[in-house]
Amino acid sequence: MKRNLLKSLFIVAVITGIFACTSTPQKEEQKPNIIYIMSDDHGYQAISAYGFGINQTPNIDRIAEGGAIFTRSCVTNSLCAPSRAVLLTGKHSFKNGKVDNVQAFNWDQPNFPKILQANGYQTAMIGKIHLDGIPQGFDFSMVLPGQGNYYNPDFLIEGKKVQKKGYVTEIITETALDWLKNKRDQNKPFCLLYHQKAPHREWMPAEKYYKQYTKMEFEEPATLFDDFEGRGTAAKEAEMNILKHQNWAGDSKLYPEVMDELGIEETSNWGVNAFNNNTGRMDEVQKAAWDAVYQPINEEFKKIYPSIKSDKKELMHWRYERYMQDYLACIASVDEGVGKLLDYLDEAGLADNTIVVYTSDQGFYLGEHGWFDKRFMYKESFRTPLLIRYPKEIKPGTKINKLVQNLDFAPTFLDYAGLETPTEMQGESFRDLVGGKTEQFRDFAYYTYYEYPSIHMVKRHYGVATDRYKLIHFYYDIDEWELYDLEEDPMEMKNVYDDPAYADVREMMHEKLDTAREYYEDSDANDQKYLKAYLDVQAQ
The missing domain is CATH 3.30.1120 (Arylsulfatase, C-terminal domain)
Incomplete structure (x- = not known):
């Protein structure tokens, strides 16, 4: 009896061993895809998930609803090019060398897309990067030269300049979707940096949205007429006031001939030049559609200007509404593009294994303290929107109140990819924080700003x-x-x-x-x- 039992056990063991030797090896865990969406100068106040009620961004909100929203995310340097350099390198401006919009950026230094690319990821950068030189670390790149243009923009495709007809936000979205659907290697994990120019100054919306938003009116912030009592020299001397320092032509879209007729002097040559250059890129159909909406606005202003030209509050009100109409209309196109991308991930069955991040290169003033632009360490400029979705690890409806910075993106993405963070990177991965595995994170955020004397005169x-x-x-x-x-x-x-x-x-x-x-x-x-x-x- 005992001999038969031992014989049976031996047979089972042999059979089990055979199956163990001949079965298919355990498949390596699939690495997550990464889509990093960054707009330019998108204040957190203008994302409806944050609850300010200024506008509606239903598609960007989908990322928060399906994942996490950060309430105290911030930057290390509130300026376009330096912020992007920090994103790529995971190093403060004074470490990566790109401290302002003037100094050259060294693409030869390590960045997280290079590391992902060297470890099996297919990488692409599409849209605005605002860093000189040909991007390194990408299998495909199509970027705007410098600030780029809203209408019929030029792009550098692998370093070669090509003009594309249409509206910049839509072109960037269409190109990103085409790369995802048709150009990438379907057998590799991917990392896509999908960067919009909008809503950067001078806020040139798409036709379908300027037709809608120019009819809207928006509530003014409580500090629109701030006199800076109780603060120092820097706030008082900054040149960011909507009434005093925005361009009448470039920003408020007042036609130069109307300015001449009313005797309005431009704040600088930049304003008229910007207006002429921006509208001059339009074809006849685009320009006719633009004039059909913006000429009546100019005609109406000609009627009311004589009665309000000495009333600073009424003039500020008019300029604030013009600012918000165009700025928020630009965001509407960005939100539409995010929706198309999220829809594609759902349709392609990629949503569960794709990390989707939405953020901006910095915060932005939407009339708070009477200002537009950014640069300061004060809240609206320092704080940035950040929403992230990754169904495998992040619970829907998560809220993070820690001081996460753009310094932390590179280490976080490398962490998700299962890769070591180079010692020279100064950021910290927030993967465990947003995944609910820890509540511990750094208890401070460090900030630097260098571009002075310069436009807006924000002191160092x-x-x-x-x-x-x-x-x-x-x-x-x-x-x-x-x-x-x-x-x-x-x-x-x-x-x-x-x-x-x-x-x-x-x-x-x-x-x-x-x-x-x-x-x-x-x-x-x-x-x-x-x-x-x-x-x-x-x-x-």
Whole structure:
């Protein structure tokens, strides 16, 4: 009996061994695809998932609904080209060398698409990158030269300039979809950087949206007429006021001949030149459609201008509405493109294994403090939208309140791909944070800004932010410190640096700033190095 039992067990063992030797090996876990969507100057206030009620972005919202929304995501340097360099390299501006829009960018340094490409990913960059030189790390690239144009734009396709007829946001979306559907290797995981020019100045919307949005009116922000009482020199001297510093022609779309008729002088030659260049790229059909909507706006302004030209509040109201109409209409096209891309992922069965990120290269002022543009470490400029969906790891409806920065994208993407982060990268992966595996993340965010003197005249500064406080040092032609209590003063209206009640907080924040500068290896020597480099270029 025992012998028969042993014989049976032996036979089972042999059969099991045979099957074990001849069965198909376990398939390697599929690496996730990555789609990184970045618009230009898209303030978080203009994404309906954030709840501000300015506009509706139903497709961008789909990413938040199916994944996570970040409420305190921020940048390391609120300026277009430096922000993009940080994204690629995972290093602060003073480490990757692209501190402003003037200095050259070194494509030879490591970036995360290069690493993904070397490890089996197929990579593409389509849209705006605003970094000089031919992009490295991509199997395919089609990018706008510099800022690019909204109508009938030129693109650099593998370094060769080609003009494409149509509207830039739609062209970028169509090209991205064509690459996903027809051009990529279906057997490889992919990483697509899908970058829109919109809603960057001068806010030239697509026909179907300017017909709609120019009829709309928007609620003004509470701080539209901020007098900057309680803040320092930097805020008072910045040239970002909608009424005083936006161009009448380029930004508000007032025709130059109408300006001449009304005796309105442009803020700079840039405005009329921008208007003529932008509308001059249109073909006859595009220009006729544009004039059919914007000429009546000009005619109406001619009627009301004599009665409001001395009333700064009425003029500001008119210019604010013009700004919002065109800015938000540009975003409508971006949102439409996001919807098409998400629909494709669903139809192709790729949604579950694709990480989709939506963000902007920085925040933007939508009339807060009377401003447009960005650059400051103040909230609307510093804080950026960030939404991410990855069904395999991120629960729908997740909300993240930690100080994640654009510095962290490169390490995060490499982490998802199962790859090591190079030691020279300074960011941290937020994969476990957004996946619900930890609540721990850095407790501060470090910021630098270098482009001064320049357009908008935002002074050089650096600073550190925590959950509750923000300390900023403005330097070069001034030496001023600002401290804000974000809990008591969320709109950053009162500098409490010299308030005795905040003496302990001030000391704590200085220690935090010193720690951040030491941690990231920044210093006054870096500040002086890049100041000299900037001034040398300006002097040429």
